[in-house]
Amino acid sequence: VTNLQQWFRDGLVGEMLQRGHIHSPDAGDDTQLVLNFTSIGDPKPFRRNSQGTFVATVVDAEQEPDDIFRTFYPVLLYALSNLGVFLVRSGARIDAHFMTMEQGHYVVSLADGQREDRFFREIYERLAPLATSQLVINNQYERDLAESLWQGDEHTRDLIWAGEQLGKMNLLPAPWPIQDFLTERDLKHVMRLFGIGGLSYGNLSARRDAGTFWMSASGVDKSKLHDIGRDILLVTGYAAEANAMVISVPPDVQPRRVSVDAIEHYMIYREHPDVGAIIHVHAWMDGIESTHVNYPCGTRELAVAVSELVRRAPDPSRAIVGLKNHGVTITGQSLREIFERIDGKIIPQVPMS
Numbered sequence: 001v002t003n004l005q006q007w008f009r010d011g012l013v014g015e016m017l018q019r020g021h022i023h024s025p026d027a028g029d030d031t032q033l034v035l036n037f038t039s040i041g042d043p044k045p046f047r048r049n050s051q052g053t054f055v056a057t058v059v060d061a062e063q064e065p066d067d068i069f070r071t072f073y074p075v076l077l078y079a080l081s082n083l084g085v086f087l088v089r090s091g092a093r094i095d096a097h098f099m100t101m102e103q104g105h106y107v108v109s110l111a112d113g114q115r116e117d118r119f120f121r122e123i124y125e126r127l128a129p130l131a132t133s134q135l136v137i138n139n140q141y142e143r144d145l146a147e148s149l150w151q152g153d154e155h156t157r158d159l160i161w162a163g164e165q166l167g168k169m170n171l172l173p174a175p176w177p178i179q180d181f182l183t184e185r186d187l188k189h190v191m192r193l194f195g196i197g198g199l200s201y202g203n204l205s206a207r208r209d210a211g212t213f214w215m216s217a218s219g220v221d222k223s224k225l226h227d228i229g230r231d232i233l234l235v236t237g238y239a240a241e242a243n244a245m246v247i248s249v250p251p252d253v254q255p256r257r258v259s260v261d262a263i264e265h266y267m268i269y270r271e272h273p274d275v276g277a278i279i280h281v282h283a284w285m286d287g288i289e290s291t292h293v294n295y296p297c298g299t300r301e302l303a304v305a306v307s308e309l310v311r312r313a314p315d316p317s318r319a320i321v322g323l324k325n326h327g328v329t330i331t332g333q334s335l336r337e338i339f340e341r342i343d344g345k346i347i348p349q350v351p352m353s
Contacts, residue, residue, distance in 0.1 A: 004087050004094070005037045006069050011120040012127075019124065027053065031234065033131040036079055040071070045080040047189065055130040060087035064095070072099055080186060082296060083130060085123075096123060102201075104280075104294050104325030106352045133299040136263040138244035143251040144232060150250045155206040155214050156232050160225045160334040162204050163216065167223025171281045171346065173200050202281045202327075203259035205235075206335055212236045212248075213269050213279040228251035238266055260298030267307045268331060269277045274317035277335040280328040290322030297326075302317065320342040
């Protein structure tokens with residue numbers, strides 16, 4: 001641990017102790033937050049056993065690199081972390097760069113003459129909501145999909161069309177090629193913990209009836225959706241006791257997992273019967289209301305925050321909600337209606353703050 005890391009650890013732990021948290025040198029299965037202090041040149045992973053353990057990796061450098069994303073994001077992956085904090089000292093100024101698995105990036109700074117307690121209070125207020133959020137990314141498969149739906153229906157055909165449109169609009173950026181940086185063992189570990197797939201970001205869904213909806217799978221190219229049960233899945237409910245989305249699939253298909261944002265879509269469809277479709281993309285639109293905390297994808301807290309903004313919209317069935325440092329979620333009466341509304345208004349670059 002460097003002197004800068006030690007200073008950061010002492011300050012943050014002190015703030016957390018004042019807030020009533022308990023500090024332990026050893027992490028157990030019930031640990032909520034692990035601070036993993038390692039080096040940027042040789043990042044050491046913390047291999048947790050539970051999805052409920054949030055890992056923030058902290059590294060430092062004497063100067064800010066030309067491309068902080070390409071320098072720091074691989075460290076986040078190597079360290080198998082939910083969040084990274086990259087400390088950079090520039091004279092008397094210290095910048096704490098936060099970076100998320102969803103490629104969100106923002107900075108908390110301590111300038112010369114500013115109070116350290118305020119700095120660590122802001123660090124805590126940024127970190128604590130993320131560390132205490134609850135992932136809902138597991139799936140409970142029921143091999144009971146009606147044979148008449150094995151080849152899809154008009155709603156899945158709309159999903160296929162919509163995915164193609166997102167591809168044409170360059171709104172499905174390829175995520176960082178994590179498979180090029182992690183060993184096969186670590187890649188499987190990351191995918192299991194966070195529900196990460198690959199190929200493209202974003203997701204889309206379409207209501208089938210009052211209680212079910214079709215949704216794109218995790219880790220598939222959304223511009224090339226084809227197979228029912230693998231590329232497109234039917235979400236039929238949420239099993240609270242198992243903290244898992246319930247998925248109906250054909251009996252002979254080895255299913256993929258549904259998008260990690262399924263819990264968010266589930267909440268919106270359940271509350272708003274007039275919502276017929278939802279699209280989430282890593283892009284932006286001017287003049288929209290946004291969530292205040294950049295909760296990780298697939299968390300109950302993100303779903304609740306987005307659902308609250310949809311509820312407050314003048315017309316929840318036609319809402320456009322920003323996800324801080326992340327992207328937008330758009331509701332509509334149908335997928336085609338959504339595309340008519342956003343045509344020419346999408347900004348590919350998500351603002352970070």
